[in-house]
Amino acid sequence: MASSAASVLKPVAHEETLNTGLDERYCAEMSEMLSQILVSTYQLTIKSQIYHWNVVGPLFKSLHELTEDHYNALFGSADIIAERIRALGHLAPATVGEISGFSPSGKDVDHGSAISMVKDLVADHEAAVRVMRKAGVKADEAGDLVTADMLTARMTFHEKALWMLRAIITQ
Numbered sequence: 001m002a003s004s005a006a007s008v009l010k011p012v013a014h015e016e017t018l019n020t021g022l023d024e025r026y027c028a029e030m031s032e033m034l035s036q037i038l039v040s041t042y043q044l045t046i047k048s049q050i051y052h053w054n055v056v057g058p059l060f061k062s063l064h065e066l067t068e069d070h071y072n073a074l075f076g077s078a079d080i081i082a083e084r085i086r087a088l089g090h091l092a093p094a095t096v097g098e099i100s101g102f103s104p105s106g107k108d109v110d111h112g113s114a115i116s117m118v119k120d121l122v123a124d125h126e127a128a129v130r131v132m133r134k135a136g137v138k139a140d141e142a143g144d145l146v147t148a149d150m151l152t153a154r155m156t157f158h159e160k161a162l163w164m165l166r167a168i169i170t171q
Contacts, residue, residue, distance in 0.1 A: 030139060034085045035093050040127070041078050045075050052071060055114050132151045
């Protein structure tokens with residue numbers, strides 16, 4: 001999944017002192033990781049909705065319904081991720097430069113067959129799981145149980161999405 005805004009996403013602390021037992025440096029690093037996860041979540045939300053609108057062929061009904069379920073769940077998860085960034089003492093992406101990566105570029109959207117759309121979504125969900133797993137391990141090592149739990153829930157969604165998407169195209 002393209003992450004053109006990843007280099008722009010530097011967490012900005014707000015005027016508040018946190019005393020939750022988490023190191024300030026860790027909070028800044030995790031906020032940056034979560035900001036990148038937020039960007040990729042939005043990209044996958046939009047891509048899922050684009051495929052929902054444009055899928056054709058024998059897989060239409062199943063893929064149309066599945067992508068609708070996915071983009072609704074992904075949209076809801078964006079709020080959860082952004083609120084965790086805030087709880088860690090940093091601002092969620094807010095400037096035009098920071099949110100410019102929320103939408104996938106035209107070259108990142110497959111306008112081919114339903115099967116190629118599913119394969120593209122599989123690749124994006126797999127990429128999301130890899131990044132979230134890395135962040136989850138870091139959160140767990142830092143004793144940040146809330147972020148680790150949130151990321152576990154997000155990975156659970158993505159791994160289930162992978163199972164369902166693969167089931168559609170497995171012969």
